[in-house]
Amino acid sequence: xxxxxxxxxxxxxxxxxxxxxxxxxxxxxxxxxxxxxxxxxxxxxxxxxxxxxxxxxxxxxxxxxxxxxxxxxxxxxxxxxxxxxxxxxxxxxxxxxxxxxxxxxxxxxxxxxxxxxxxxxxxxxxxxxxxxxxxxxxxxxxxxxxxxxxxxxxxxxxxxxxxxxxxxxxxxxxxxxxxxxxxxxxxxxxxxxxxxxxxxxxxxxxxxxxxxxxxxxxxxxxxxxxxxxxxxxxxxxxxxxxxxxxxxxxxxxxxxxxxxxxxxxxxxxxxxxxxxxxxxxxxxxxxxxxxxxxxxxxxxxxxxxxxxxxxxxxxxxxxxxxxxxxxxxxxxxxxxxxxxxxxxxxxxxxxxxxxxxxxxxxxxxxxxxxxxxxxxxxxxxxxxxxxxxxxxxxxxxxxxxxxxxxxxxxxxx
Numbered sequence: 164x165x166x167x168x169x170x171x172x173x174x175x176x177x178x179x180x181x182x183x184x185x186x187x188x189x190x191x192x193x194x195x196x197x198x199x200x201x202x203x204x205x206x207x208x209x210x211x212x213x214x215x216x217x218x219x220x221x222x223x224x225x226x227x228x229x230x231x232x233x234x235x236x237x238x239x240x241x242x243x244x245x246x247x248x249x250x251x252x253x254x255x256x257x258x259x260x261x262x263x264x265x266x267x268x269x270x271x272x273x274x275x276x277x278x279x280x281x282x283x284x285x286x287x288x289x290x291x292x293x294x295x296x297x298x299x300x301x302x303x304x305x306x307x308x309x310x311x312x313x314x315x316x317x318x319x320x321x322x323x324x325x326x327x328x329x330x331x332x333x334x335x336x337x338x339x340x341x342x343x344x345x346x347x348x349x350x351x352x353x354x355x356x357x358x359x360x361x362x363x364x365x366x367x368x369x370x371x372x373x374x375x376x377x378x379x380x381x382x383x384x385x386x387x388x389x390x391x392x393x394x395x396x397x398x399x400x401x402x403x404x405x406x407x408x409x410x411x412x413x414x415x416x417x418x419x420x421x422x423x424x425x426x427x428x429x430x431x432x433x434x435x436x437x438x439x440x441x442x443x444x445x446x447x448x449x450x451x452x453x454x455x456x457x458x459x460x461x462x463x464x465x466x467x468x469x470x471x472x473x474x475x476x477x478x479x480x481x482x483x484x485x486x487x488x489x490x491x492x493x494x495x496x497x498x499x500x501x502x503x504x505x506x507x508x509x510x511x512x513x514x515x516x517x518x519x520x521x522x523x524x525x526x527x528x529x530x531x532x533x534x535x536x537x538x539x540x541x542x543x544x545x546x547x548x549x550x551x552x553x554x555x556x557x558x559x560x561x562x563x564x565x566x567x568x569x570x571x572x573x574x575x576x
Contacts, residue, residue, distance in 0.1 A: 169225045175376040177291040180387030186254040189284040198534040201277035204527040204574040209273030214300045222296045231258045238379045290530040294346040321521030340511040342372040344518025394434035399535035428452040433545045435564035441472045449476040454484035460545030462499040480507040488512035527574040545569045
């Protein structure tokens with residue numbers, strides 16, 4: 164990236180799930196107002212002291228000038244070939260006219276306070292570009308004091324680490340994976356380089372990318388599942404009695420299935436603790452949906468829960484799948500695969516450690532909805548370190564959903 168070039172040049176430089184989720188929101192809940200907030204979970208790094216907030220503002224302002232071009236909309240329309248009923252014309256027309264809403268940015272106690280408010284269908288598209296911008300400005304700032312030669316050593320280190328991963332994975336053809344690294348990549352150029360290497364070196368194990376722009380440019384299938392966001396917001400849409408709030412999770416699954424069917428039927432169960440999801444999902448859902456995505460807590464424990472759930476409902480586990488996507492490293496992937504030992508199909512959504520491993524400590528950053536229709540939102544997760552929400556709202560959600568306490572683990576990525 165040249166010094167005068169913006170980090171985000173197209174709104175397609177985002178994760179595919181933002182469009183599947185974005186269409187779901189646009190068609191089914193267009194009038195909900197949401198406020199989302201940036202959070203740095205690596206609290207020991209004071210990002211506002213490292214990143215030039217003026218430069219951050221310039222990058223965010225540039226994103227607000229971007230629009231989806233006809234060729235980009237044509238590409239999204241063509242993804243219907245991969246999944247029937249993917250994107251309908253009213254949603255594509257909405258994207259054509261979309262301008263990302265305004266944002267609030269300031270420094271607070273050395274950290275970045277960055278929030279996005281407005282109509283849910285519009286502000287949801289801020290998540291990935293905002294995270295990509297913050298992360299690339301952070302890595303650029305850390306690299307700034309080094310000479311050109313010293314900077315090249317970081318890239319040499321990144322290539323060496325990538326080579327070691329490739330060598331190990333080449334010996335494990337059972338391990339397949341998708342690039343989930345856009346939000347925390349070292350840089351856009353590095354992500355492109357890594358994808359090119361994986362396409363050449365591990366063509367049968369590297370299954371694609373969640374990044375829509377790279378998928379379009381490189382002839383890959385864009386991939387993704389659903390995020391925590393609609394689970395969180397649905398609890399506010401159905402806010403009322405405890406029973407209504409609990410029912411909101413089944414309501415979301417019903418609406419998602421009605422929208423996308425089997426093709427996008429991967430359940431992310433840990434918004435309010437996976438135990439609640441496994442205890443309340445029906446036998447019909449167990450048979451119908453493809454499988455689950457693991458995003459927090461020990462992967463072996465999660466696998467045990469999934470197998471027990473399917474066995475309880477008489478489901479052939481060999482026909483189901485687990486997608487692991489929580490802070491993955493090569494050793495984590497191998498450990499999960501060895502533990503499963505052909506009991507269920509599996510694959511991996513590999514993020515930060517794939518796209519940001521050059522010898523600079525990465526930061527664990529997220530953008531999550533924190534309020535919908537004026538009601539505070541919560542994500543509990545199976546790892547309390549990943550919890551989102553005001554303390555009183557978190558305690559309320561724990562009570563409503565019978566939260567089991569989770570297993571604490573440091574958020575490396």
